[in-house]
Amino acid sequence: MAKYTFKDFKSDQEIRWCPGCGDFSILAALQRVLPQVCEEKGIDKDKVVVVSGIGCSSRLPYYVDTYGFHSIHGRATAIATGMKVANPDLCVWQVSGDGDALAIGGNHFIHAIRRNIDINLMLFNNRIYGMTKGQYSPTSMLGTVTKTSPYGTVEPPFNPGSLVLGAKGTFFARGIDTELALNQEIMLEASRHHGTSVMEFLTNCVIFNNGSHAHISDKEFKADRTIVLRDGEKMIFGRNRDKGIILDGWKLKVVTIGEDGVTEDDILTHDSRSDNLGLQTMIAEMKGPDFPVALGVIRDVPEATYEDEVARQVEEVRSKARVHNMDELLHSGSTWEQE
Amino acid sequence: MQHRVIDAKDVVIRFAGDSGDGMQLTGTLFANLSAIYGNGLSTFPDYPAEIRAPKGTVAGVSGFQVHIGSGKVSTPGDFCDMLVAMNPAALKANAKWLKRNATVLVNEDAFDDLGLKKAGFTGNPFEELHIEDRNIIIAPITKLTEESLKDSGLDIASIHKCKNMFTLGMACFIYSRPLDYVYTYLEGRFRKKHPEMIEPNRKVVNDGYNYAANIQAVADTYTVIPEAKEKGVYRNITGNQALAWGFIAASEKSGRPLFCGSYPITPATAILEELAIHKNLGVKTMQTEDEIAGICSAIGASFAGNLAVTTTSGPGLSLKSEALGLAVMTELPIVVVDVQRAGPCTGMPTKTEQTDLNEALYGRNGESPVVVMASHSPAHCFEAAFMAAKIALEHMTPVLLLSEGFLGNGSEPWKIPSMSDFPSIKPRLAVADGSKFQPFERDPETLSRSWAPAGTPGLEHRVGGLEKTHAGVLSTDPDNHALMVAEREEKVQRVSRDLPDLVIDGPSSGDILLVGWGGTLGHIMTAADELRKNGVEVSRVHFDFINPLPGNTREVLSGFRKIVVCELNNGHFQSYLRSCFPEFDYVGCNKVQGQVFLVRDIVEAVAPGLLNGKED
Numbered sequence: 033m034a035k036y037t038f039k040d041f042k043s044d045q046e047i048r049w050c051p052g053c054g055d056f057s058i059l060a061a062l063q064r065v066l067p068q069v070c071e072e073k074g075i076d077k078d079k080v081v082v083v084s085g086i087g088c089s090s091r092l093p094y095y096v097d098t099y100g101f102h103s104i105h106g107r108a109t110a111i112a113t114g115m116k117v118a119n120p121d122l123c124v125w126q127v128s129g130d131g132d133a134l135a136i137g138g139n140h141f142i143h144a145i146r147r148n149i150d151i152n153l154m155l156f157n158n159r160i161y162g163m164t165k166g167q168y169s170p171t172s173m174l175g176t177v178t179k180t181s182p183y184g185t186v187e188p189p190f191n192p193g194s195l196v197l198g199a200k201g202t203f204f205a206r207g208i209d210t211e212l213a214l215n216q217e218i219m220l221e222a223s224r225h226h227g228t229s230v231m232e233f234l235t236n237c238v239i240f241n242n243g244s245h246a247h248i249s250d251k252e253f254k255a256d257r258t259i260v261l262r263d264g265e266k267m268i269f270g271r272n273r274d275k276g277i278i279l280d281g282w283k284l285k286v287v288t289i290g291e292d293g294v295t296e297d298d299i300l301t302h303d304s305r306s307d308n309l310g311l312q313t314m315i316a317e318m319k320g321p322d323f324p325v326a327l328g329v330i331r332d333v334p335e336a337t338y339e340d341e342v343a344r345q346v347e348e349v350r351s352k353a354r355v356h357n358m359d360e361l362l363h364s365g366s367t368w369e370q371e
Numbered sequence: 372m373q374h375r376v377i378d379a380k381d382v383v384i385r386f387a388g389d390s391g392d393g394m395q396l397t398g399t400l401f402a403n404l405s406a407i408y409g410n411g412l413s414t415f416p417d418y419p420a421e422i423r424a425p426k427g428t429v430a431g432v433s434g435f436q437v438h439i440g441s442g443k444v445s446t447p448g449d450f451c452d453m454l455v456a457m458n459p460a461a462l463k464a465n466a467k468w469l470k471r472n473a474t475v476l477v478n479e480d481a482f483d484d485l486g487l488k489k490a491g492f493t494g495n496p497f498e499e500l501h502i503e504d505r506n507i508i509i510a511p512i513t514k515l516t517e518e519s520l521k522d523s524g525l526d527i528a529s530i531h532k533c534k535n536m537f538t539l540g541m542a543c544f545i546y547s548r549p550l551d552y553v554y555t556y557l558e559g560r561f562r563k564k565h566p567e568m569i570e571p572n573r574k575v576v577n578d579g580y581n582y583a584a585n586i587q588a589v590a591d592t593y594t595v596i597p598e599a600k601e602k603g604v605y606r607n608i609t610g611n612q613a614l615a616w617g618f619i620a621a622s623e624k625s626g627r628p629l630f631c632g633s634y635p636i637t638p639a640t641a642i643l644e645e646l647a648i649h650k651n652l653g654v655k656t657m658q659t660e661d662e663i664a665g666i667c668s669a670i671g672a673s674f675a676g677n678l679a680v681t682t683t684s685g686p687g688l689s690l691k692s693e694a695l696g697l698a699v700m701t702e703l704p705i706v707v708v709d710v711q712r713a714g715p716c717t718g719m720p721t722k723t724e725q726t727d728l729n730e731a732l733y734g735r736n737g738e739s740p741v742v743v744m745a746s747h748s749p750a751h752c753f754e755a756a757f758m759a760a761k762i763a764l765e766h767m768t769p770v771l772l773l774s775e776g777f778l779g780n781g782s783e784p785w786k787i788p789s790m791s792d793f794p795s796i797k798p799r800l801a802v803a804d805g806s807k808f809q810p811f812e813r814d815p816e817t818l819s820r821s822w823a824p825a826g827t828p829g830l831e832h833r834v835g836g837l838e839k840t841h842a843g844v845l846s847t848d849p850d851n852h853a854l855m856v857a858e859r860e861e862k863v864q865r866v867s868r869d870l871p872d873l874v875i876d877g878p879s880s881g882d883i884l885l886v887g888w889g890g891t892l893g894h895i896m897t898a899a900d901e902l903r904k905n906g907v908e909v910s911r912v913h914f915d916f917i918n919p920l921p922g923n924t925r926e927v928l929s930g931f932r933k934i935v936v937c938e939l940n941n942g943h944f945q946s947y948l949r950s951c952f953p954e955f956d957y958v959g960c961n962k963v964q965g966q967v968f969l970v971r972d973i974v975e976a977v978a979p980g981l982l983n984g985k986e987d
Contacts (some may be wrong), residue, residue, distance in 0.1 A: 043833075045844070078828045083671070086836075094833055094845070099825040101674055102835030103667070104697050110632075110664035113669025115825060116677070117655055118630050122675060122826055143660040168883075342657075346650045353651030358623045361616065361652065362787045366555075367606045368407045370786075 034076055036067035040198070041077065043097040054209030054235030055089050055156060061215040062125070062154070063096065063209075069223045073123060080123045083112040085137060087129035088163050089156035089235070106137030112151045113338075117353045120339045124151040130171040131161050134190050138170075145199040147338035148227040152219070155192055155230060158237040159244050161324040166240035178240075184351060193316030196230045197309055197331065203229035205315060210237055210249045214260060214327060221329050227337050248325050257320055261302040261328035268299055269324050276300070277315075277323075284314050304332040375591045376547060381440035382595055383448030384542065387465045388457030388478075390433040391423050393535035397455075398435025401542055404552035406607040407598030408786040410439040413893060415967065416780040417445030420637065420720045427481075427489035432464040439546075441598045445893030448783065449969040452593075453545065455538055457481060457512070459490035466500040474506040476536070476541060480513035485602040510582070512537050519578040523571045533575045540579020547594040550576060586886055603786045610749035610778035611638075613785070614708060615645035617756025618680055619652050624757075625764055625796035627678040632657045632668030634687060637720040638776040639710035642682040662690035666707065670694060673703040674834070676824025682708040684776075685727050686717060689734070695769055696735045696742075699859065701834040702811070702820050704763035705797070706756070708772045710779040713965035723777035723963025725889055728943035731771045732918060738856045740863040742770040743918040749778050750785035755915065757793060764798040766866050767819040773917075775890040776940075777967050799820060803829030810834060811855075812841040818862035867919035873927050877910030880930035883977060887937045888914040888944055891968055895937050898973035907978045917944070920951065928955050935960055937973055 034040075041063040049055050070077055080098040084090035086105035093100030099122075103111050112126045131156050133141050137195065144151065160178065161167040167180040175184040196204045203225040207215040215233065220339045222229035234245045248257040259269035259277070267277040276299035287294045304312070312331040319325055355361050384401065386394040395416055402414045405720055415436040424431030436450035453474045456462035458481035469475065475497075487496060497503040516534040523530070536553075543550055553576050561568040567700045588661065608616075624630035633643040635658065647656045655677075659665045662683055671681035698705050710786050711727045713719035731743045742762055746755035752774060759772040801808060801821035810832040823830035832843055838855060840846045875884075876899065887895040892913050899911045912927055914920070928948070936945035939961040945959045960976035962968055971982055 053427065058851050076828060078831055079676075079826050081825045088642075099674075100829050100835075101671075101701075102833065102837065103670075104693055107694060107697075109666040110659065110667035111671035111674070113664070114630065114632055114668030114673075115675040117657060117668070118628070118672035118675035118677040118679070119826055131411075149444070176986050219705055235780070276432035287560070341488060342655055346653060346655065349650040350653070355649075355651055357652070358616075358620045358790045361649070362606075362790075363604065365408070365606070366403065367604050367787065368409075369604050370409060370600045370602055 033074055036070055036077060038063040038067060040298045041066045041096050041098065043095050045075070045094045045286060047095050048091060049088060052238040052239070054158065055092065056139065057209045057212055058154065058156060058215060058233050058235065059092055061212055061219060065216045065219040065223070065325070065329065068220060069123065072224070075123060079121055079169065080125070082125045082127065083108045083115065084194055085132035086131075086163070087132045087161070089127050089129045090132060092127040104174050106132055106135070107135055107140065108132065109140035113144055113149050116149050116151055117339045120150070120343060126151055126153045128153065128155055130159060130169045130192075134170045134192065134195070142199045145196055145228050147199040148335050149339060150226055150228070150337045152222045152229045153231065155232045155236045157192060157232050158241055159189070159236045160237050160241035162237045162240050190198055191317055192232045193330065194231070194313060197313045197316055200309065201230055201331065202227040202333050202335045203311075203329070204232070204331045205229070206232045206234070206316070206325070206327050208234040208245060208249050208327060211327070218329060221332060225332055225348045227335055241248055247320070257324050258325040258327050259324040261304070261315070261326055261330060263302055263304055263329070265302055266296060266299040267302055268296070277339065279311070284318065284323065304329045373404065377591045377593050379593045379595050381438065381444060381454070382546065382593060383436060383438045383451040384453045384455070384546070385434055385436045385451040385465055385468060386455045386538070387432055387434040387461035388535070389426055389461070390419055390421065390431050391426070392433070392457045393532065394433050394457065395435050396439055397535045398541045399555060400539060400553055402437045402782060403556070403607050404548055404600055405437065405439045406605070406847045408548065408553050409600065410595055411442050411444040411784065412440070413438045413444045413447045413781050413783055414781045415777065416569040418721050427458055427460055427486055429460045429464050429490060431629070432461045433852050434461070434465060441595055442571070445896050446970060447967070448972060453542070455542065457538070459486045459492055459496055462496055463490045463492070463500065464500050465803070470501055472506070474508065474545070475502065476508045476510065476538070478512040479509045480511050497749045510541070510542070510586070515578070515582060516575055519575050520571050523574070525571055533572055536572050536575040537579035538578040541583040541660075542581045544578070544583035545592050547592055550580060601786060605784050605786050607782050608750055608753070608785045609641070609780060609782040610746065610752040610774055611641035611710065611780070612645050613750055613752035614746070614756045614774060614862055615642045617655060617753040618646070618678070618760055620704070620753070620790060621757045621760030621796055622653070622678050623790065624793060625678055625760070625798055627676065627764065627798060629654045630669060630672035630677040630679045631655070631682065632659050632665045632672065632679070634659050634662045634665045636662070636684045636687045638712055638779045639682045639687070639708065639781065641682045642710070644706060658828070662687040663694060664692040666691040666705070669705050670698055670701070670703060673698075673705050674825055676822075676826070678764065680706040680708065680760070681703070682710070684710050684712050684720070685714045685730070688727060688730060692735050695741065695771075696737065696739050698769040698837050699735070699739045699741060700836050701721045702767045702859070704767055704769070706759045706763050706770045706772055708756070708774060710774045710776060712776045718747075719965045721776065723775050723890070723939065723967060724963065724965060725891070725939040726776060726963065727773065728917070728940060728947070731773055732947065738860065740860045740918065742768055742863055742866055743773065744770065744916045745773040745914070746778055747889055747913060747915060749781045749783045752778060759828060761794070762866055762869070765819070765869075766817055766862065767799055767822060768863055768866070773889060778890045801827070801830055803827065805829070808832050809841055811839065811841045813841070813858060813862070817865055818858055864919045867916070867922050870919070870922040871917050873912050873914070873921045875910050875912050875927060878908070879910070879927070880906055881910055883909045883926065884931035884934045885909055885911040885937060885973070885977070886914070886934055886944075886948070888917060891937055891939065894968040894970055895973060897970045901970055901974050901978055905978070905981055907981065909977060914944070917947070925952055928952055932956065933958060935977055937968065937976070939963065939968065
């Protein structure tokens with residue numbers, strides 16, 4: 033088994049994203065994390081496949097020096113599914129934008145999650161259609177003015193986390209293009225997770241939706257408006273590390289440590305590994321102005337994967353079968369001899 | 372009355388009833404036991420789309436026609452010698468298919484006022500249909516079944532479900548069929564889950580048989596004595612089952628695991644169902660979330676090195692169009708099966724047609740050639756699937772295999788082949804040689820690229836739906852695009868080098884050439900024989916391969932003054948042939964009714980009036 037560095041995952045293709053595009057940083061994180069992924073799994077890079085649909089982010093497979101498939105709009109999930117079922121030894125990474133995964137490909141997205149296919153699905157969410165030059169997407173905020181919504185959208189957006197957890201997804205994490213190290217951490221956890229790992233990366237489209245995440249990612253606000261979750265750690269955030277999340281009855285609440293008798297002990301401890309869909313959904317849905325946006329791995333629970341079950345069934349049936357080849361099949365069941 | 376057993380050369384029987392009356396099963400069992408008895412046969416299930424359409428109505432009638440013969444039988448038969456009608460609606464829907472000397476067996480218990488009214492009769496149904504001169508057997512089948520099973524302990528609903536077996540027993544007497552096969556079938560069907568149903572069903576079949584013998588309603592019984600057929604082991608097989616098995620055979624020959632991603636759709640579903648059984652042979656099947664995921668998962672599986680197929684019918688093929696274009700562009704081997712049904716849109720899902728040929732040839736954006744081929748009989752579906760897979764794997768192209776509802780559901784006896792008789796399949800696998808893999812570099816002979824399944828060391832590469840160079844680098848260069856378009860087309864055309872030549876049935880030149888493709892073969896063959904018997908000289912040729920056409924197509928067509936293209940659409944293949952060979956004179960023999968040809972449709976198209984006054 034070869035030992036790799038991030039350079040081994042850089043292809044010779046010229047990168048064609050706009051200068052300043054948030055996609056660069058996600059690509060960099062992937063290229064940096066893949067050597068460790070290969071090492072942990074004990075695989076060479078020919079087992080790595082990057083699959084995408086259509087859109088700006090879907091150009092990514094060309095830039096990674098592994099097997100790659102740039103497919104058609106919305107269908108990357110179905111193609112990735114076929115690959116993984118056909119050859120479970122492959123380490124499959126999917127790249128899809130918010131339009132690709134949640135609009136045209138919404139059906140495949142939820143069904144991959146339902147089946148729990150072991151793929152790593154990177155959802156680049158810039159809340160806009162960039163490649164077609166600026167139309168609203170299923171994650172555009174209500175009222176967003178775009179070329180196809182000149183008076184503002186009248187349809188509410190999806191929160192990808194709600195969709196994933198609503199479909200009983202086994203893994204959901206959220207990153208943001210400005211956080212290279214955190215994104216690598218997320219990718220590594222996703223690769224370790226056995227099942228469909230959905231990673232939402234909030235990315236900035238400098239041309240058509242510039243600053244769509246600035247209200248949480250700018251240095252000035254970041255500490256107060258985001259919370260980075262790590263297992264076993266208290267859900268504490270804020271520039272003074274004095275704010276925390278507690279469970280108040282059935283709801284989450286932001287409190288200040290030291291006020292109203294609140295101590296650090298009262299603050300929730302993050303646990304992505306517990307099968308607690310309700311709480312994890314509430315965490316995934318946190319948003320301003322009342323809550324910080326949750327970053328990091330929100331849910332990571334083990335479940336059987338589809339491709340393992342398919343392979344198991346094949347083996348099980350095979351071990352009991354009386355028919356082992358085509359000639360035997362042809363002569364099985366009801367036949368008669370003509371003399 | 373003197374009872375005679377008449378030796379008939381061939382007999383057509385149509386079983387018809389409500390869609391819940393079990394007529395498909397009755398017909399299938401009658402066919403299977405005839406096959407085992409050694410008869411040639413051809414079947415034609417004709418059923419409504421609704422699982423249980425309104426009871427007693429003409430719309431809800433389900434029919435199953437069986438044609439048995441001493442020797443090989445090529446069609447399910449135009450008109451029937453016997454009609455079993457389980458209710459007035461079944462009689463009404465099928466009276467037009469009766470031969471003049473036909474026997475009609477009806478279930479008297481269903482011919483009550485309500486039943487007659489539902490079917491729209493106001494008086495004597497036989498007189499209204501002008502069939503009162505036929506040999507009509509009126510039997511109280513429901514009551515007799517109740518009587519037969521009164522001590523069985525079964526509830527009345529279960530007893531009524533057995534009345535199709537009573538009918539089967541009667542048919543077996545009339546046509547001198549041994550009952551052993553029915554008994555074996557009942558054992559197998561009920562042994563595990565409902566052993567208590569074996570004996571009652573057995574009894575009912577037996578009582579039906581004896582009842583027919585006792586009432587002497589038929590003056591004569593018939594036997595269709597099998598002619599000596601080619602020696603060997605035979606089985607009965609439907610087109611859909613044969614297709615599934617053909618792919619498994621190709622998987623074994625090529626050493627590539629079989630993957631099938633499909634979404635259920637009538638009348639193709641049985642292929643996915645059949646493949647799902649054979650996990651013992653390493654088959655992986657996925658019932659996907661939609662038609663698009665069906666083909667996309669197959670494309671993914673192909674990229675990962677499997678023999679990948681997806682199965683569908685017309686509306687599903689429409690949904691798969693874009694992804695089929697992706698397979699064209701990435702030059703990955705997949706097989707798409709379209710079991711055609713009557714369209715457009717949902718059309719008539721359970722009725723057969725050949726109306727998807729234009730879509731198969733042209734239904735994609737851009738210059739998007741695929742190999743298009745067709746199966747011509749239920750058993751031929753095996754070979755067709757095998758060949759489709761072989762072409763896909765050896766030429767690195769998607770292959771669209773057209774079947775038809777008529778073939779998929781129909782069955783025929785099949786002399787079981789040996790896998791050693793089938794050719795090898797050699798997928799064009801790339802070999803790593805240390806240099807940078809050029810994914811679209813082509814073999815100079817076939818122009819096909821080589822296949823580097825994901826996971827192969829040293830051959831990492833990227834493919835996709837965008838135009839690129841031989842090296843796999845994205846390109847919008849005008850000359851490169853023109854070159855790649857031309858090469859993809861030429862690659863498909865060169866498949867013809869591997870195809871068998873057309874074989875003419877009859878002289879190689881003359882006035883009339885009958886041309887067909889797909890499931891019309893049996894009807895056209897029979898029509899050609901009929902024409903010759905009546906002194907009309909015709910030759911005949913049948914196409915299993917449509918794009919590319921066999922190499923000798925022009926030569927064959929050039930021998931005839933008039934080319935009659937027979938197809939169950941408004942002239943797709945005729946237009947295609949005309950666009951390929953505009954120098955010849957074509958006429959169409961077309962039918963778009965959701966039904967197969969009648970032999971006389973074709974005879975009439977060639978020689979109008981020839982059959983006037985002749986018995987059907």
